[in-house]
Amino acid sequence: MGILLSGSDIDRAIKRISHEIIEHNQGVSNLVLMGIPTRGAYLAERICKFITEIEGAVGCGVLDITLHRDDLRLRPPKPILPTKMPPGGIEGKDLVLVDDVLFSGRTIRAALDAIGELGRPKSVQLAVLVDRGHRELPIRADFVGKNIPTSISESVKVHLREYDSEDLVELIK
Amino acid sequence: MITGHLLSASDLTKESALGLLATAKELAQITDGPNKKLPTLRGKTVVNLFFEDSTRTRISFESAAKRLSADVINFSAKGSSVSKGESLKDTAQTLQAMGADAVVIRHSSSGAAKRLADTQWIQAAVINAGDGTHEHPTQALLDAFTIKQHLKSSEKDLSGVKVLIVGDILHSRVARSNVILLTKLGAKVTLVAPPTLLPVGVNDWPVKISYNFDEEIEDCDVVMMLRIQLERMNDSFFPSAQEYSKRYGLNTSRLQKLSKSAIVMHPGPMNRGLEISAESADDLKSVIIDQVKNGVAVRMAVLYELLGGAPIGEQR
Numbered sequence: 001m002g003i004l005l006s007g008s009d010i011d012r013a014i015k016r017i018s019h020e021i022i023e024h025n026q027g028v029s030n031l032v033l034m035g036i037p038t039r040g041a042y043l044a045e046r047i048c049k050f051i052t053e054i055e056g057a058v059g060c061g062v063l064d065i066t067l068h069r070d071d072l073r074l075r076p077p078k079p080i081l082p083t084k085m086p087p088g089g090i091e092g093k094d095l096v097l098v099d100d101v102l103f104s105g106r107t108i109r110a111a112l113d114a115i116g117e118l119g120r121p122k123s124v125q126l127a128v129l130v131d132r133g134h135r136e137l138p139i140r141a142d143f144v145g146k147n148i149p150t151s152i153s154e155s156v157k158v159h160l161r162e163y164d165s166e167d168l169v170e171l172i173k
Numbered sequence: 174m175i176t177g178h179l180l181s182a183s184d185l186t187k188e189s190a191l192g193l194l195a196t197a198k199e200l201a202q203i204t205d206g207p208n209k210k211l212p213t214l215r216g217k218t219v220v221n222l223f224f225e226d227s228t229r230t231r232i233s234f235e236s237a238a239k240r241l242s243a244d245v246i247n248f249s250a251k252g253s254s255v256s257k258g259e260s261l262k263d264t265a266q267t268l269q270a271m272g273a274d275a276v277v278i279r280h281s282s283s284g285a286a287k288r289l290a291d292t293q294w295i296q297a298a299v300i301n302a303g304d305g306t307h308e309h310p311t312q313a314l315l316d317a318f319t320i321k322q323h324l325k326s327s328e329k330d331l332s333g334v335k336v337l338i339v340g341d342i343l344h345s346r347v348a349r350s351n352v353i354l355l356t357k358l359g360a361k362v363t364l365v366a367p368p369t370l371l372p373v374g375v376n377d378w379p380v381k382i383s384y385n386f387d388e389e390i391e392d393c394d395v396v397m398m399l400r401i402q403l404e405r406m407n408d409s410f411f412p413s414a415q416e417y418s419k420r421y422g423l424n425t426s427r428l429q430k431l432s433k434s435a436i437v438m439h440p441g442p443m444n445r446g447l448e449i450s451a452e453s454a455d456d457l458k459s460v461i462i463d464q465v466k467n468g469v470a471v472r473m474a475v476l477y478e479l480l481g482g483a484p485i486g487e488q489r
């Protein structure tokens with residue numbers, strides 16, 4: 001078990017991602033964020049808060065993807081979590097999806113379907129704290145906190161203080 | 174989360190019932206959006222097996238299943254081989270051969286759903302949509318959902334909510350399921366009915382019994398009127414419809430005695446002018462249409478929890 005990112009590493013990554021998002025979208029006027037529960041939602045909130053501080057107010061929502069998972073019938077059913085639309089909706093916006101770890105890409109595929117239920121954003125971008133590789137679908141992230149090459153047998157665990165009482169990313173072998 | 178079958182409100186724990194209501198709330202929100210259809214149960218088959226007439230429940234289950242992309246087969250006893258004398262067993266085995274993943278059954282015999290679930294006739298998840306005078310668990314769930322929606326209390330459950338259930342308790346599966354579920358969620362339930370329409374052993378239920386509607390009505394949060402089931406009235410339970418209506422019907426003068434925030438419910442179909450007056454049914458306090466609307470969301474939640482995951486024994 002090794003520590004990949006400390007609390008201050010996570011802070012710096014979030015700040016850098018925030019700057020990159022603003023730069024890439026040339027401001028925040030048409031920007032909204034949506035986090036994927038559980039930890040993606042907290043990350044989205046943090047990014048949203050930082051962007052609001054340095055550039056201007058930006059809407060933040062929560063996108064539950066449970067009903068769109070492609071592994072639903074391989075596992076016991078999961079409870080559905082609340083989906084919250086960002087203030088102002090997503091129609092015609094530049095939407096940045098936020099998640100903690102990018103792995104197979106299946107969560108993001110499900111998220112794209114879930115977005116389709118809610119409306120038609122102008123563009124969808126993806127921000128993740130950790131990209132650990134091993135994609136099973138042609139999906140990539142636009143904004144990455146840290147690229148971490150991993151073995152398929154390892155797992156990456158993100159802890160966030162809002163949910164896990166501390167900020168930490170660890171590799172579990 | 175619930176697994177297996179949903180046969181009775183007593184299958185639910187307080188936690189699993191609240192979980193279903195939370196899921197239903199999310200699903201209701203999604204289906205209020207521009208796109209009502211979710212891919213979640215694509216490829217699953219839901220059979221509506223209705224041996225008794227129904228409008229609301231059948232349509233409600235049908236649209237719930239369709240909004241989750243399941244295939245729906247509607248079966249009603251009229252116009253099927255049942256009218257030629259086919260047994261429940263043979264009907265069930267036919268459905269099994271056709272690959273049903275869930276069977277929603279309504280039957281005039283109490284215990285029919287349990288019979289179907291307990292035997293090996295069919296492997297599907299069985300959902301009780303009303304069995305005789307026994308139970309109707311999804312109705313209780315949608316009633317709990319509607320009460321929670323309208324009485325904006327800060328409680329997570331229904332603690333302290335005073336519910337009057339009025340009318341034909343004896344024949345009512347809605348009343349039985351509601352008594353079980355609402356008391357489990359913390360509500361205080363009072364049954365109001367003439368003594369002839371109360372079942373044997375009702376004193377052991379966790380409820381208060383009253384014969385006087387007027388005494389109870391001022392101090393309640395919810396009035397749930399039950400239908401006088403004319404098709405089951407094979408005995409003289411009350412002298413006349415007029416007399417029943419006068420003593421136990423919800424009329425305008427009783428409606429005015431209700432507190433400001435109280436709501437009026439009815440599982441439908443209504444006998445307007447018998448247990449509920451037309452003015453009461455159409456009053457602002459009436460949430461009868463909301464009950465119907467919420468029924469779809471609640472049934473989607475039940476179908477999702479029963480069919481959304483892997484079948485038992487095949488989980489990875």
